[in-house]
Amino acid sequence: MSSSEGVFFLTGKDFKNAGAASSSLKGILEDMGIPSSIIRRVSIAAFEAEMNTIIYSVAGMMSYSITPEMIKIRVQDMGPGIPDIELAMKEGYSTAPDYIREMGFGSGMGLPNIKKNADVLTVNSLAGEGTTVEFTINLSPAE
Amino acid sequence: MGMEIERAYCADLMSDVLAFSISNSLLITGLTNTQVIRTAEVATIKAIVFIQNKRPDIQTISLADEKKIPLLGTALSMFDTCGLLFEKGLRSCSGLEF
Numbered sequence: 001m002s003s004s005e006g007v008f009f010l011t012g013k014d015f016k017n018a019g020a021a022s023s024s025l026k027g028i029l030e031d032m033g034i035p036s037s038i039i040r041r042v043s044i045a046a047f048e049a050e051m052n053t054i055i056y057s058v059a060g061m062m063s064y065s066i067t068p069e070m071i072k073i074r075v076q077d078m079g080p081g082i083p084d085i086e087l088a089m090k091e092g093y094s095t096a097p098d099y100i101r102e103m104g105f106g107s108g109m110g111l112p113n114i115k116k117n118a119d120v121l122t123v124n125s126l127a128g129e130g131t132t133v134e135f136t137i138n139l140s141p142a143e
Numbered sequence: 144m145g146m147e148i149e150r151a152y153c154a155d156l157m158s159d160v161l162a163f164s165i166s167n168s169l170l171i172t173g174l175t176n177t178q179v180i181r182t183a184e185v186a187t188i189k190a191i192v193f194i195q196n197k198r199p200d201i202q203t204i205s206l207a208d209e210k211k212i213p214l215l216g217t218a219l220s221m222f223d224t225c226g227l228l229f230e231k232g233l234r235s236c237s238g239l240e241f
Binding site: 016020022023036037043044047051103107108109110112113 | 158
């Protein structure tokens, strides 16, 4: 299998195109012949991270790197930052406003959903500067 | 539609769909925006039923068309829709049997 990498730019509050980057990423993985169960995990985690950027920040970017061993996704945003990451990892904890909830998001499941689908997840955040979510999904079975 | 579906998930919270639905299931929802189609796409949902006469807008319909996800609608409530489909043999994504 060949390798691939690239980047998608995300615009905050652009709900019309929210999810388009994850959708394109899914298409790339399908074209590369990645197993569908892996594609589902990557797409769900990427979509949650993409929605977080759209909901909370002004802008951001999603970069991906696919090798025969693993898929690595990095979503970096220019948002308010997460003051307490441990709290944000809790299912149901959310700071989303009502209009986001009316769209079906902001229920406090974003980061927990990413964690559930990823093999490795790291979240780095600085108040006032932004958040970087990076996750890896292994392609070769773990020993 | 020439499509067989055995499992269904119902929710208005798309994060719940992403967390708890399974591949090739049916989504029953009262939400009609484009995020429903994006959610269905990444969660590999086979078809969507909109309840209580809720109609998606043209952007939602065209995105579903592009992603080849059939959209269905009913006048029934969420509870009645689920009850009726359960009675006809559809089961949940949880794997629980009754």
